[in-house]
Each structure stands twice: as structure tokens, then as C-alpha cells.
Amino acid sequence: MRIERLGDLGSAADVLRALDAGARRTGLPPPAALIGEWFGAQAVIAPSVAVVPVDPAAVFDVAPGDRIDAVGGGWIGYLSYPDPGADGAPPRIPEAAGGWTDCVLRLDAAGGWWYESLTGTALPDWISAALQSPAQPGRCDITWREPDLARHRAGVLACLEAIGAGECYQACVCTQFTGTATGSPVDFFADVVARTAPARAAFLAGGWGAVASLSPELFLRRTGEDVSSSPIKGTLPADADPEQLRASVKDVAENIMIVDLVRNDLGRVARTGSVTVPELLVVHRAPGVWHLVSTVSARVPAELSAAELIAATFPPASVTGTPKIRARQLLSEWELHRRGVYCGTVGMASPVAGWELNVAIRTVEFDADSQVVLGVGGGITADSDPAAEWQECLDKAAAIVHRESRERRTAS
Template identity: 75%
Template sequence: MRIDRLGGLGDAPAILRALAAAASHAGLPSPAALIGDWFGSRAVIAPTVTAAPVAPRDVFDVTPGGRSDGPVGGGWFGYLSYPDAGGDGRGPRIPEAAGGWSDAVLRCDRDGIWWHESLTGAMLPDWVTQALQSIPAEPDAAVAWGVADRDTHQRGVLACLEAIAAGEVYQACVCTQITGRLQGTPVDFFTEAAARTQPARAAYLAGDWGAVASLSPELFLRRCGEDVASSPIKGTLPASADPAELRASVKDVAENIMIVDLVRNDLGRVAHTGSVSVPELLAVRPAPGVWHLVSTVTARVPVELPMAAVLAATFPPASVTGTPKARARELLADWEPDRRGIYCGTVGLASPIAGCELNVAIRTVEFGADGSAVLGVGGGITADSDPAREWEECLHKAAPFTAAHAAPRHRVPAATAPRGGPRPPARTHP
């Protein structure tokens, strides 16, 4: 593997924007990017990737490397959509799964230093060198959003409360969608939003089929050699609140632990016996504009076990389905009229050097090739949920996307207090 030090080139969204402009000018496919906290780095960007549709069982089909000291080298960038249809029975808007291979990446380490890494030993292409010398102006892209269907969401929440009362489920994440029309390019939309909100698990992928712009805070799976980890989020408060309230909330602590048990069960299906553990439970962590309650589950999984088998046991992510998982998924398909698509699926990279890291694709926009945009929002419903407040929660989660271009260019909180009083005790986050 070739590794070249490039130095301090600038922030990742700007570098992605420069590479996207240069690739377009050269007639090459768009870059793919992971920005935030990926592989112990600030960013991993493939300058150009042919992201084509693939069968869902073939995504991330790379034997996981075991190197955890920084270098990534390259690998398979892709996404996998949430697998279930909505109540209307319609098919996917974009491919259920897509991705492509890159022999080389640009990686920004923790200190802000950029590196060129090549699995084949190839040098940095001239067109990339030239692109890095001229960063385009800040993007001008926006989405003209429509209005979400409040009545349908409220009916879904009420149906969920009835199912909880009947003992069919203990919790389920009921979601809705807002649709719109893109003005500009998907990569410009993504780079502006990533720079402004600074999410921990942002990811971008595009192809002839459209694009996925994910600004997620959540780790679904990290696989490095035999070691596997998942960090579900359950519990959210605005940054202005006292973070101690999360640990003091009986509802949110119970829900987080319930999802931790579900993740333990999922990983236990494929892990070495006795290897599943919970090294971090109920940690309060900051994110843009909010506090989150996060736990981490780890396990040891045989390296030779195909990624398809790992995903069969764990996907879709526990935190965006419900408990029991199978029954929650069945009911959600009736309560939600529209297919979730990439929302609540996963985006990430499988590297033969550094392993595989995947996010939970929440706070994610799905762009069609025709400029259509779909944003999913939702939250976890429990026995004490108030349907009206759950709707307000959806609006808060959508706000960084739907109101972004009407706001000044600075870091904007991801959630604020609803009108008429303080924000209700922590709701779940999808």
C-alpha cells in the first residue's frame, strides 16, 4: 500500500466540493465521502467512485481488515436501504443497495493532516492534485420542501400506542416523510449541511440513480478483524438543557437499556460464545445542538464470516425498529404509508485494510436522478408518548434540513423547544 503525506489541505466538506467539481469536469463519476468520526479519522474520501446498483446481500462484501492505526487504503463504498415496504406497497425510489470500489482514498487524520492512500501503490492522479489547489466557492443549493402529512403520522402513533397497550410491542419507531425538489446539486447540499452541523457519521454517495446525503450521528456497526461494535442512541435533549436530565429520565434509561438488549441479542447470533459485552452503558454525549444517551455493545465475530451473514443478524439497526424487532417491523409496514428507503438503512465503507464501518442512516436525504428529495423523520413511541409532542419532535428533527438555508451560516442546533413550553423529556432520535 502506498501512503503519501499531503499536509493541511483544509476541511473535508471543501475538499469534497473541489473533488466533485473536478470529477464532473473530467467526465468522471462523483466522489464518495465519509466525514466526521470514521476509522479514527476526520474524513475518508474516494475522489471518484462508480456507485452502481447491487443486490442487497452483496453490499460491503469485503473480508474485514484488522488495522486500526489510521490507514484505510481504499475499499467498497456503499449503502443499504431499510428493507421493508410501506403501507402503499410501492417499490424503491432509488436502488435498494448501491456502491462501488475505490483503490485509493484521501484521508484526513485526527490532527487535520491529509494523506493519499492507494491499495495498488498508484500515485495521486494529476487531476486530483490540480483539484486540491483550487477550492470552489461555497455552494448554493437548497431544497424546496413540501409539508409532511401530520394526520397520517398521528394515526400511526395512536396505532402504536394501542399495540403497546395490547402487549404486541414495547416500543417502535414511527416515522414520516417530507418531500421536496432540489435546487442545485446533491453534493453542494451535503457539503453545506455537513460543514454547518458537523455530524459524527456523515456520508455521501452518488450515481446515475441519484444520491444519498446522510448526516447521521450514530454508529451502526464497526468491524475490525474479529472485533465488532455497535453504539445505539436512545435519548435526546437540546444542548441548552441539563445533560444530567438524560440519566435521570426513567423512561429514556429504560428504553436505552431495552435497545442495548436487542443489539446484544442480534450480535449474539453470529458472535463467539461469551464474547458479547457492554463496555459503555448510558453515556451522555454532545452532538450538534443536542445531548444524546449512547451505549456501546461489543462482540467478537469470526473474520471469515461473510458480511451478508452479519447483516442478516443485525440489520435493520435495532434503534430504528422496535422491540420485539420482528413484530415491530411488521406493524410499522402498516402504520407508515411510504417506504423508508435509505432512511433508517446504512451507509459506509468496507476496507480490506481497516475493516468495515457503517452508520445508521438517520437525518438522511434521498435524492432521485430527477431532482426529487425525500427526508425521513420520526421517533420512538413508548407507552407514555403524546402524539402531538411526537409530531413536534419530527418537526425539530427536520428543521436542520428544511430551515437550513433561511438561517445564518453558523452551527445551528438540531432541536429547539416547541412552542408553548419546554421540550418534553428526551424522545428517541431517528
């Protein structure tokens, strides 16, 4: 593998824009990017990758490495949330898409850029030229339409009724903002990443459209035989007192229920006795909000395939409910529209550094006709208030759709 220090190239958003402009000039596929906290780095960018539709059963099928000082390349892509909505409509973009990159640009924790190539190939001339000619930022404006308050409220009330009847204990009821975009999705992504700094941001694009994920949440990290997941449950606006999260009976109960679900999911494929909870109920800041985060870890057999691990754990526990199978069935009745990439996962599987996959929340889906969808939602428990749950949806969307919170949520 070739590793070459490039020095200071600017911010991840600037480098992504420069590579996008360079790829367009050269007639190559666009770049793909992971920005925030990925593989111990601040950013991992594939300069050009053909992200094409794939069989959902074939995603992230790479034997995971365990290096912490390099990524090199690998398979980068997404897998959509699998369930339909009540309207039965087909997917808006492919259910899964991705592609292989032999090289990446990596921004290390100290702020230095590196070129890494799995095949030992020197830095291509077109990349050098692109990095020496910073692109002027473009604009991407989205005209957002109002989400369906009445449908969300009906879903929350139906969930409360199901909880009362013992059909489920918790479920993540979601809604959607929809809109029309003018401009390039890469400019939208670069702008929001620069403004909000999400921990698990990811960008992919192709002839089918684009995915701009501004996620704060880790779905799966796998290095060798070690696997971990960090579910988020519990949210407050960023201007609220974060200690309210730890004091909230509802948020703590919700988080612990999902931790148990993650433990159960990983336990299906983990080595006996290896599932642990090294982090429980820790408050983290995310764009526009505070979150309550826990971490579950396990050891799995080295020969465990990507398909087997994903089958045991997907969709992510934090965006489904308990019990998981029944909650998913009910959510498909309560939510009118298919979630799509939202609540699925975006990430990379590297033969050098392993896997890192986000939970695709705060994720905007662009189709080939510039129509966009942003899903938002929250976990419903027995003491949820429909108005507070709606406000949580608005709080989560605010940093992306430039809305001001109209009310302050309470500790629910």
C-alpha cells in the same frame, strides 16, 4: 500500499467540493465521502467512484482489516431499510448501491491530509490539479413541504395500542419531509456538514440520484473479529439540560430495551460469552440535539461473512423495535411511505481498516428528478405522548430543513 502525506488542504467540505469539480471536468464519476468520526480520522474521501445499483445481499462483502493508521480504499455504498410502506410503492432509488475505490484521501485527527492507494499507484494528475484549484461553493436550495402530522399521530396512537395489547414493547414510528431541490446534492451535503459537524456523515452519488447522510449514529464497526454497535435512544433539543436524558424514565427504558435487542442480534453470530456492554446510557451531543448512547461489543468468527453479519443485525435495532420482527410488520402498516435509505446504512468496508457503517438517520435521499425525502422519527414506549413525539421529529429535522423548534420538548 502507498501512503503519501499531502499536508493542509483545507476542510473536508472544501476538499469534497474541489474533487467533485475536478471529476466533472475530467468526465469521471463523482467523489464519495465519509466525514466526522470514521476510521479514527476526520474524513475519508474517495476521489471518484462509480456508485452503481447492486444486489442488497452483496453489500460490504470485504474481508475486514484491523489497521488504525490507514484506510487505503475499499467498497463504499449503502443498503436501504428493506420494508415497504403501507402504500406499497416501489423504492425511489436503488435498494442498494456502491462501488470500489482503490484510493482515498484521509484527513487525520491532527488535521493533516494523506493520499492512500491500495495498489501503490501515485496520486493521479487530475486529483493534484483539483486540489490546487479550490471550487467555488455552489448552492443547493430545497423547497420543503410539510410532513403529515395526522398520519404520524395515528401511527403513534396505534403503537400505544399495540404496546397495551402486548404485541410490542417499543417501536420507532417515523414520518417524512419531502421537497424539490435546485442545485447540486454535493453542495447541500457540504453546507450542512460544515454547519452542523455530524459524527457519521456520508455522501454518495450516481446517475440514480444521491444520498446525503448527516447521521450521528454508528451501526456496525468491524475490525478483524471485533464488532461493536452504538445505538442511540433518547433525544432532547441542544438548548435543553442534557441531564434530563439520564433522569428520564422513558428515555432510559427505551435505550436499555434497544441495548438488549442489539445484544440479541449480535449474539446470533458472536462467539459464546463475548457480548458485552462497555458503554451504557452516556449523553452525547449531535447536531441540534442531545442523545443518549450505549455501546455493545462482541467477537465473531473470522470467517463470518458480510451477508451473515448483516442478516443477523439489519435493519439496525434502534430504528425498528422490540420484538424486532413484529415491530417491523406493524411499522409497515402504520407508516404510509417506504423509508428508503433512511434507517438503512451507509459506510465503507476496507480490507485495510475494516468496516464502519452508520445508521442512516438524518439522511436525505435525492432521486434523479431532484425530488428529495428526509425521514425522521422516534421510539414509542408505553408512556409516550403523541405531541412530544411529533416535536422530537421536528427537533431532529430542524438542523437540516432550517426550522425553528416551535415548542420545547419535555423529558420524554
